[in-house]
Amino acid sequence: MKFYNLLIDWYLSNQRDLPWRKTKQPYHIWLSEIMLQQTRVAQGLPYYLRFVEEFPSVFDLAEASEEKVLKLWQGLGYYSRARNLHFTAKYVANELNGKFPHTYKELKKLKGVGDYTASAIASICFNEPVAVVDGNVYRVLSRVFGVDTPINSTEGIKEFKNLAEEKLDKENASVYNQAIMEFGALHCKPKNPYCITCPFQAECVAFQQGKIEELPIKLKKTKVKTKHFNYLVVVSEGKTVIQQRRGNGIWKNLYQFPLIETEKEVSKTQFLKEENFLQLLSVPAEKVNLFNKKPIKHVLSHRKLMVKFWVMDLPEISSAFKTKEFEVIQQENIRLYPVPVLIEKFIEQFYFNK
DNA sequence: AAAGCGGGGGG
DNA sequence: CCCCCAGCTTT
The missing domain is CATH 3.90.79.10 (Nucleoside Triphosphate Pyrophosphohydrolase)
Structure with missing residues (x-):
């Protein structure tokens, strides 16, 4: 069985019930993806619900003051995300008649939307065959395929993006991308992953070589x-x-x-x-x-x-x-x-x- | 290529 | 208490 089939099978029976999984509207997917950058689902979920309640459409968000947007974002951190979110909402509402771009290439031009988020929206909403690489994907790929290139080095970023695209189920990019991220978040966790019940145990290089604790490899952090x-x-x-x-x-x-x-x-x-x-x-x-x-x-x-x-x-x-x-x-x-x-x-x- | 940017949770 | 998490923009 191929890597992506095992992954999707696992996802279909283990995925969480999350509000943004009930829709494919770009506005909601975009909102959730910006909020979940460097943020755990448990922390971002109440914010997502409040934003959707307060701003049902991109036009509502565009019409709000930045102060109101920041107030609603208060406590979530990395406030440039909120400022860029508001900027992009105004742009989409006023310049694009409220319609988000439909392709990775066009999505990536939006302020606050980088490689990951453009891939996420393009695949989840439009099933475009582009691979997402977030922290979960780095962890899963580095362990299963035994890649020890530092994930925050220039070479690592390229190598993992290439590997992710190679393993992508190009017919089912939407489900596949969500599956690999969910698998990393729930099963192939940073600490104490569930290797005993892992569908990839037999082929996982890190598990077979006892390197689960070491992978993925990251370069030193910034000084405080x-x-x-x-x-x-x-x-x-x-x-x-x-x-x-x-x-x-x-x-x-x-x-x-x-x-x-x-x-x-x-x-x-x-x-x-x-x-x-x-x-x-x-x-x-x-x-x-x-x-x-x-x-x-x-x-x-x-x-x-x-x-x-x-x-x-x-x-x-x-x-x-x-x-x-x-x-x-x-x-x-x-x-x-x-x-x-x-x-x-x-x-x-x-x-x-x- | 490196630095700047928040806050919460786990061991 | 310290350690971990990690995408985008700016420098």
Whole structure:
């Protein structure tokens, strides 16, 4: 029996019941695929349901504000996905009359759609014979066929794409692609895969050679840089101050409290002497209270943030915050703005008590 | 070719 | 607690 027949057989009796598997509409498949990039199904599923509910069609998504899209995306991470999603929705709605392209080549031109996602949409929706290569596919192919080329090297990417195309069931690309990814996610798992009941046990090179734990091979990860964030939580007459993150760093276009970054962790005395703080405003020491004695550690894939929240109870909002860099808002309205999980967690603990 | 970009779950 | 996961864009 061929590799793809075994795989499809396994899929037909083991696949999960997922909402995006009940449709072939490109809008829904595109939405689910963008959401599931670097994201587990369990984490992305509630977001998918909320998006479909809120934006039943690509036109609804296109008409929404970016802020609303980001708010709905809040907590899912990699926010460029949400910004690109919104950009592409507007493009498809306004330039393509709401119709997504039908081919891999055209799909790949959409912002936020790379090789994997273009292959996924083209095959799942239109059965185009193009092979998907995601993390699951790397794992399955490297183990079954014993390929030890690093999956994140230039040669590895090419080699695995070629292998994936060679093994593809070209008549049934839609089912096959979903089958190999589902098999990787549920059966050929990263840790403790179910080799004992695996349909490929006899031919799996990794299993036969005892290399299951080693494959797939990945090159070293990026180093994590530590940064020290100090947030100014202004409390005054039921109002507070926020700012939108600009530029190209983390959390672009999300909101936060006014931020003072320091070289290292600072005490209250040190903080009040910080150049960047003094430049912004001067506040009597007794009006400033540190919310968290120990810095909150917030770890991202490439950053370690050490964060302190400085609560400032002021009789009135300083004029320093009345520039276009900041927004003075009613405290309870902060829930309307898209914020990083770090800020959301703080808000949950801090009830802006007067 | 390498770096930047989030957050959650598992051992 | 540390370690793992991993697609697209930008540099």
